[in-house]
Amino acid sequence: MIVVFLQRLRQVERALAGALLIAIVGLVIVASGTRYMGMPVIWAIEVTQAAFVWLCVFAADLTLQRLGHFSVDMIANLLPRRARQVLEAFNVLLAGALLAVLAWYGFKFASFTGMRPLPMTGVSSAVATGALPVGFCLMLITLAEHLVARLKGESPVADASAPREVM
Numbered sequence: 749m750i751v752v753f754l755q756r757l758r759q760v761e762r763a764l765a766g767a768l769l770i771a772i773v774g775l776v777i778v779a780s781g782t783r784y785m786g787m788p789v790i791w792a793i794e795v796t797q798a799a800f801v802w803l804c805v806f807a808a809d810l811t812l813q814r815l816g817h818f819s820v821d822m823i824a825n826l827l828p829r830r831a832r833q834v835l836e837a838f839n840v841l842l843a844g845a846l847l848a849v850l851a852w853y854g855f856k857f858a859s860f861t862g863m864r865p866l867p868m869t870g871v872s873s874a875v876a877t878g879a880l881p882v883g884f885c886l887m888l889i890t891l892a893e894h895l896v897a898r899l900k901g902e903s904p905v906a907d908a909s910a911p912r913e914v915m
Contacts, residue, residue, distance in 0.1 A: 757886075757889070761809065765803060765810060768799050771799055776792075779792035791868040794866055794869055797876065798866070805880065805884075812890045840891050840894055843891055851884035854883075858874045
């Protein structure tokens with residue numbers, strides 16, 4: 749049941765990231781074209797910036813799912829297999845603790861900025877800043893999946909040796 753939920757969550761996440769990317773490109777083209785014609789769509793850049801924040805947190809989690817973030821594993825590769833697994837689990841727990849703190853303060857930040865409207869559209873600033881706690885929580889879910897896989901002795905990604913595309 750939880751596996752199906754996580755698969756659906758990932759599908760939705762990828763679809764939203766793709767849709768946001770298309771929307772951002774479209775809005776930038778529209779804003780540039782209308783500004784060139786002397787009839788600027790002044791709200792387009794504000795909406796684009798808010799959408800870009802969401803796209804960044806989705807992309808960060810999608811990259812984390814594929815282990816696409818950089819890492820320095822020179823020392824870890826010198827360790828025996830069991831010690832390396834312990835180190836990797838520790839790193840996941842440490843990153844999870846950091847993400848939990850960031851999610852907590854992200855929620856506080858989003859609720860604080862919710863009182864302030866965006867200047868052009870008048871919608872709450874929390875529309876943009878709400879991406880931070882959501883993204884950090886998505887990354888926490890990803891790290892939990894990675895930790896469970898590591899504790900089972902499995903690779904967190906399907907084929908760790910295959911080249912990975914980073915969004």
